[in-house]
Amino acid sequence: xxxxxxxxxxxxxxxxxxxxxxxxxxxxxxxxxxxxxxxxxxxxxxxxxxxxxxxxxxxxxxxxxxxxxxxxxxxxxxxxxxxxxxxxxxxxxxxxxxxxxxxxxxxxxxxxxxxxxxxxxxxxxxxxxxxxxxxxxxxxxxxxxxxxxxxxxxxxxxxxxxxxxxxxxxxxxxxxxxxxxxxxxxxxxxxxxxxxxxxxxxxxxxxxxxxxxxxxxxxxxxxxxxxxxxxxxxxxxxxxxxxxxxxxxxxxxxxxxxxxxxxxxxxxxxxxxxxxxxxxxxxxxxxxxxxxxxxxxxxxxxxxxxxxxxxxxxxxxxxx
Amino acid sequence: xxxxxxxxxxxxxxxxxxxxxxxxxxxxxxxxxxxxxxxxxxxxxxxxxxxxxxxxxxxxxxxxxxxxxxxxxxxxxxxxxxxxxxxxxxxxxxxxxxxxxxxxxxxxxxxxxxxxxxxxxxxxxxxxxxxxxxxxxxxxxxxxxxxxxxxxxxxxxxxxxxxxxxxxxxxxxxxxxxxxxxxxxxxxxxxxxxxxxxxxxxxxxxxxxxxxxxxxxxxxxxxxxxxxxxxxxxxxxxxxxxxxxxxxxxxxxxxxxxxxxxxxxxxxxxxxxxxxxxxxxxxxxxxxxxxxxxxxxxxxxxxxxxxxxxxxxxxxxxxxxxxxxxxxxxxxxxxxxxxxxxxxxxxxxxxxxxxxxxxxxxxxxxxxxxxxxxxxxxx
Numbered sequence: 001x002x003x004x005x006x007x008x009x010x011x012x013x014x015x016x017x018x019x020x021x022x023x024x025x026x027x028x029x030x031x032x033x034x035x036x037x038x039x040x041x042x043x044x045x046x047x048x049x050x051x052x053x054x055x056x057x058x059x060x061x062x063x064x065x066x067x068x069x070x071x072x073x074x075x076x077x078x079x080x081x082x083x084x085x086x087x088x089x090x091x092x093x094x095x096x097x098x099x100x101x102x103x104x105x106x107x108x109x110x111x112x113x114x115x116x117x118x119x120x121x122x123x124x125x126x127x128x129x130x131x132x133x134x135x136x137x138x139x140x141x142x143x144x145x146x147x148x149x150x151x152x153x154x155x156x157x158x159x160x161x162x163x164x165x166x167x168x169x170x171x172x173x174x175x176x177x178x179x180x181x182x183x184x185x186x187x188x189x190x191x192x193x194x195x196x197x198x199x200x201x202x203x204x205x206x207x208x209x210x211x212x213x214x215x216x217x218x219x220x221x222x223x224x225x226x227x228x229x230x231x232x233x234x235x236x237x238x239x240x241x242x243x244x245x246x247x248x249x250x251x252x253x254x255x256x257x258x259x260x261x262x263x264x265x266x267x268x269x270x271x272x273x274x275x276x277x278x279x280x281x282x283x284x285x286x287x288x289x290x291x292x293x294x295x296x297x298x299x300x301x302x303x304x305x306x307x308x309x310x311x312x313x314x315x316x317x318x319x320x
Numbered sequence: 321x322x323x324x325x326x327x328x329x330x331x332x333x334x335x336x337x338x339x340x341x342x343x344x345x346x347x348x349x350x351x352x353x354x355x356x357x358x359x360x361x362x363x364x365x366x367x368x369x370x371x372x373x374x375x376x377x378x379x380x381x382x383x384x385x386x387x388x389x390x391x392x393x394x395x396x397x398x399x400x401x402x403x404x405x406x407x408x409x410x411x412x413x414x415x416x417x418x419x420x421x422x423x424x425x426x427x428x429x430x431x432x433x434x435x436x437x438x439x440x441x442x443x444x445x446x447x448x449x450x451x452x453x454x455x456x457x458x459x460x461x462x463x464x465x466x467x468x469x470x471x472x473x474x475x476x477x478x479x480x481x482x483x484x485x486x487x488x489x490x491x492x493x494x495x496x497x498x499x500x501x502x503x504x505x506x507x508x509x510x511x512x513x514x515x516x517x518x519x520x521x522x523x524x525x526x527x528x529x530x531x532x533x534x535x536x537x538x539x540x541x542x543x544x545x546x547x548x549x550x551x552x553x554x555x556x557x558x559x560x561x562x563x564x565x566x567x568x569x570x571x572x573x574x575x576x577x578x579x580x581x582x583x584x585x586x587x588x589x590x591x592x593x594x595x596x597x598x599x600x601x602x603x604x605x606x607x608x609x610x611x612x613x614x615x616x617x618x619x620x621x622x623x624x625x626x627x628x629x630x631x632x633x634x635x636x637x638x639x640x641x642x643x644x645x646x647x648x649x650x651x652x653x654x655x656x657x658x659x660x661x662x663x664x665x666x667x668x669x670x671x672x673x674x675x676x677x678x679x680x681x682x683x684x685x686x687x688x689x690x691x692x693x694x695x696x697x698x699x
Contacts, residue, residue: 219391219420220418220424220425220426221437222410223389223412223418224441225438225489226412226437227410227412235426238428239427239428
């Protein structure tokens with residue numbers, strides 16, 4: 001396969017050459033298409049956002065200056081560059097609001113991720129150990145909530161969690177509490193909302209790593225004198241780590257920038273970066289600052305993604 | 321190793337009525353839903369015995385092993401180990417260890433850690449663990465692979481790690497589920513002898529499950545032939561081959577010729593059989609038959625002599641035609657179609673380079689055998 005260009009010795013290989021080249025082109029095309037997609041729909045918008053974050057807010061349309069355009073010719077276009085600066089980023093460091101919002105978001109996302117893992121692991125484990133015939137049904141049930149709108153499902157939680165809501169009615173009726181619990185508009189409600197919404201993203205990678213695990217490993221551990229709980233921590237859990245990492249990142253990353261859940265369930269006083277960004281953009285109409293917030297958020301989130309990819313590469317290297 | 325033969329010849333506790341059984345299956349039944357995997361099975365295995373359970377897949381041999389290991393509980397009956405009823409004892413508390421067919425090596429642990437796993441569970445002090453692991457690595461000749469992970473080893477090396485891990489705890493009984501199934505033929509043959517040496521060296525009781533009759537014949541002191549959840553015969557390899565007690569066993573192990581027939585005449589020592597197709601056969605060892613009973617006469621191909629003329633002194637000689645000849649180098653296999661239509665397989669060792677009585681396709685030929693060359697089967 002390798003030396004085809006160097007030594008097309010027989011007529012047969014020479015005849016195959018054009019098809020080989022064509023095949024090489026098709027192979028490359030397959031890779032080029034997603035790269036082009038990322039270029040146009042991710043890199044170009046990101047550059048635009050980055051450029052806006054370097055601009056100044058202005059009462060105009062669009063609400064920032066300079067607008068890089070060719071109205072004043074090439075020189076005007078380049079003159080605009082000189083007006084760009086990092087003032088908005090300096091501003092983010094000066095107002096403690098932004099720092100607190102980032103930190104709070106990371107903490108909320110972190111706690112939610114751990115909670116989702118605690119709730120999701122037993123579900124995934126149960127699914128992976130279920131009889132093979134009912135596993136597709138269980139998988140379907142996990143995916144099923146995606147068929148309704150995310151927004152509607154979060155709204156539904158307001159109905160459940162509010163003081164006169166379903167949960168309090170049930171608890172009051174059974175006599176477990178005498179006063180309605182205040183859950184809505186607290187951080188508890190945000191945790192409930194995130195755990196509920198992102199559970200499938202945790203369960204699916206966990207399930208896929210647990211499902212392909214050879215059960216005879218557990219039997220072998222038990223055979224060698226290890227009780228079931230010990231076997232879980234020494235064998236099952238370490239072997240499911242790729243799934244744990246994937247699930248945690250899939251929950252953590254979107255949870256950091258989450259806007260809908262804190263806005264609907266967390267009330268007005270909760271401070272999360274997604275909400276802050278929304279306020280800057282729509283309430284203050286400060287596009288440059290909100291762009292800077294978005295760029296920093298992206299950087300904060302890129303780090304865990306890089307860790308994730310490293311972990312994946314390592315796992316692949318290990319062959320399991 | 322030299323003394324092995326003589327020790328083994330003396331080793332026959334199954335013939336000693338006073339010998340204490342070590343592992344006892346007592347009327348054990350195991351059902352999975354409607355399916356009966358093991359049916360009212362009783363079996364006794366002795367200490368230091370190398371016992372092989374031989375059978376086709378699905379005959380219940382693996383279920384038997386898994387019940388001994390504790391992964392399955394019998395639906396009915398008892399399993400005793402050294403006099404102790406094993407019912408209710410979980411696998412992690414049983415003094416038996418198992419070598420899994422898939423090896424079940426822990427992929428995230430090095431060879432060393434795999435072998436040390438069971439010892440750590442026992443709470444053995446770290447220096448002792450280290451010593452034992454080193455000893456095990458030496459035993460399976462994998463010293464230089466201690467720090468490797470299972471996926472960095474070849475199939476044969478993995479098999480050795482699995483073996484080392486399962487014997488590291490010095491279990492009372494080692495269970496081996498198709499231990500050589502994943503190895504290629506040459507490695508399998510070498511490993512068979514290594515397993516036998518190991519069993520001798522450690523003085524353990526081995527129970528091995530296999531579907532490979534050659535493997536069972538080579539390694540085991542006794543073989544239990546299983547079919548559909550029942551033990552058909554338990555005997556030494558030689559007895560299984562030379563004195564099968566049923567058609568199933570005769571068929572299952574090696575090649576065999578079967579003559580359907582009836583007992584025509586019973587004399588003091590000899591019995592005359594009339595084959596279903598008319599052949600007259602005289603046998604010496606059919607003492608428990610009655611006149612007129614339907615029986616099968618079974619004879620191994622190598623016990624049959626093939627010649628172009630009728631041997632003068634033969635008690636049993638049948639005439640036919642050479643149907644097929646297969647020259648295999650060390651021996652030649654003849655398929656002779658007798659004049660009554662029965663096909664007979666006979667094999668002759670090519671002890672001389674030049675045959676004095678060459679036979680080829682469509683030659684007239686006689687097959688002859690001694691009266692004690694075969695067995696009469698009633699079931």
